[in-house]
Amino acid sequence: MADVAGLERLIEPEIKSLGYDLVRVMMIGGASDPTLQVMAERPDTGQVDIADCEKISHRLSEVLDLADPIEGSYRLEVSSPGIDRPLTRLKDFTDWAGHEARITLGEPRDGRKQFNGELVAVDGETVRLRAKDGLEHDIPFRDIASAKLVLTDKLIQATAPLSTEGAETIETVEE
Incomplete structure (x- = not known):
């Protein structure tokens, strides 16, 4: 490889x-x-x-x-990274704060490798994630094996194309 x-x-x-x-x-x-x-x-x-x-x-x-x-x-x-883009740089976690993400660790922490929730902030080299239960998790960036945004209505709105020029000419075909 x-x-x-x-x-x-x-x-x-x-x-x-x-x-x-x-x-x-x-x-x-x-x-x-x-x-x-x-x-x-x-x-x-x-x-x-x-x-x-x-x-x-x-x-x-x-x-x-x-x-x-x-x-x-x-x-x-x-x-393109796409709408449910991978988060590969610390900058990505800052840029997408307020959106939901799924973070997978390289090694288990507190018995788990996957964390889901809202990206809150980046503090130095640490990503803060708020889970649906309200608990916040501080995850060292170096421990993250992979991370990506989760497709939500909020994300769809935030990533709408910058131009809709030509959208009125799109034709829908019913079968």
């Missing part, structure tokens, strides 16, 4: 030079069908469109072809 940290070091400066922020780099799929998944966003909107993904994909294809950091063949997938 490829060195994901090394891939991040190779990819991030390229993404930055195009004016985007890197959200996540991940190898998915098995050895027979690997995919290099790259998630990026515009720093001002947290969104990317198809043209952005195409621009990033072209640049990364050139860089990856030259550096050849992945043995064998693979697919490159460039995408």
Whole structure:
């Protein structure tokens, strides 16, 4: 399997030079069908469109072809983090405070590895989460194996497209 940290070091400066922020780099799929998944966003909107993904994909294809950091063949997938986005940086937890998240720890804490609730704040290197029962949990960022937003009506409203131009031309077909 490829060195994901090394891939991040190779990819991030390229993404930055195009004016985007890197959200996540991940190898998915098995050895027979690997995919290099790259998630990026515009720093001002947290969104990317198809043209952005195409621009990033072209640049990364050139860089990856030259550096050849992945043995064998693979697919490159460039995408938006999506509405129920992964939270990979401390900044993400701050940016999405007030929204629900699911945090999975690398090692169990108090007999559990998963915490669900509202992101309250980030204090230094610690993420504070308020569970539905009102209890707050302080979780060291270094202990988080994965985290993502939970799809809620509030999140849908907060991530509505910045432009609805052309929405009136969308046609609904009934079968």
